[in-house]
Amino acid sequence: MADKLVRGLSNKNNCRVFAVETTGLTEVARVKHGLWPTASAALGRLMAVALIMGAMNKSKDKITVNINGGGPIGTMMAVTKSDGKVKGFVANPEVHYQYNDTGKLAVGVAVGKEGYLQIIRDMGLKEPFVGNVPLQTGEIGDDFAYYFMVSEQVPSVVSLGVLVNDTNEILSAGGFIIQLLPEATEENIRYIEEKMRDFPAVSSLIHEGKSPEQILKMIFDDVEILDEIPVSFECDCSRAKMEEALISVGQNELEDMIATDHGAKVTCQFCNTQYEFDEDQLKEALSRSKNV
Ligand SMILES: [Zn+2]
Known part of the structure; x- marks a missing residue:
């Protein structure tokens, strides 16, 4: 399935929603940078959330997201011009850690959490907007949820994931973000909390063949898809x-x-x-x- 991003609305639940599949573009990044599995997972998550942030604003702002958590991966960065194209890198691609108990890729260990998440939004004006928040866990999804809450005052669910096979290729990658609209009620919040409690990992759903649209429909049965764009890894160097x-x-x-x-x-x-x-x-x- 080709990588794509969808943007939608749940009127009943007063939410705007985004979902993206990035399996192909994460594999492109892995090959270009020689990423080891945990580095693939970290950069894959960062590129997925950068693409979604690009879809959040209608203007073609250039968005740079960077993290340096003091962990072995070093600085990591993803850049998009809000056009479905993303590029990114990590300072040290040869990083691999797993959690002993779950066997999952230990992104928080590779990234570290002693540092900041920084968002630079270049709107073509003289001074770009720069937002910084301290890292929470280094798992990236949590850190962005915190950023949306603190910096943009928008309560958000951020779910990002990458699965890697035995030979280090990308099996699946992507994510979704749910953002509460100002008119959201207590009941809406309860519904989302309930729904997220046992919700499967987004990387597993993509691996099963679920499309971004299908994933959003699993969360909100009334979701209305507003648009859909192809996404890819593309560098504009020359x-x-x-x-x-x-x-x-x-x-x-x-x-x-x-x-x-x-x-x-x-x-x-x-x-x-x-x-x-x-x-x-x-x-x-x-x-x-x-x-x-
Ligand atoms: Zn380049």
């Missing part, structure tokens, strides 16, 4: 952008690369694509930087 990055390191450094290394290799941290610049190309970049 040789021209990498040349800009090279120029931005400064003329002294460029001269040093020319004299010492006679070239440079620049790797995009989001997709691992390597761009090579030979001595002549570096000299050209240097002369351009002098003309700026």
Whole structure:
């Protein structure tokens, strides 16, 4: 099944709802970055929630979500322009921990919880909106639920999950978010709490073949699907952008690369694509930087 995101409403329960399947795009990220299972789960969860946040606003804001919890995975980041495309990375892809009791991937251990979740929303204005909240568990779903509550005052259920097979490939990935509308009643809240108590893991449901729409229907029988968009891992890096990055390191450094290394290799941290610049190309970049 192709990855997709759906947005809907439950009028009866005064909620807006989002669900996304990201199995394919999480596998793309795994291969590009060489992610070990717990790193796959952590980045997979982060990319899923970033895509949903992109669907929450109708304008095409660029949204960057980043976490550094002090755990072995280091900094992790996902970026979307609210167009169904996402890119992301973790500082240390070769991280793998499991909880002894359940055998589940120990995302909270890999990410750590001594740090912050940061959301940067670039609306094309001069100053982007930046929101920071302290991490709660490092499991990512909990941390985003806390963010929505504290930073946006919207009570939310955030469920994210990734399943990995024995050879480390992604079996299933995705998530859903339920957000209470201001007119929600005590009865609505009770219904959701009750429903979530024994609700299966979202990664298991996707693995069984349930679509995002079907998952939302399991929660709210009256759900009305408002729209559906394809989602994918896509990086917008290019040789021209990498040349800009090279120029931005400064003329002294460029001269040093020319004299010492006679070239440079620049790797995009989001997709691992390597761009090579030979001595002549570096000299050209240097002369351009002098003309700026
Ligand atoms: Zn790239």
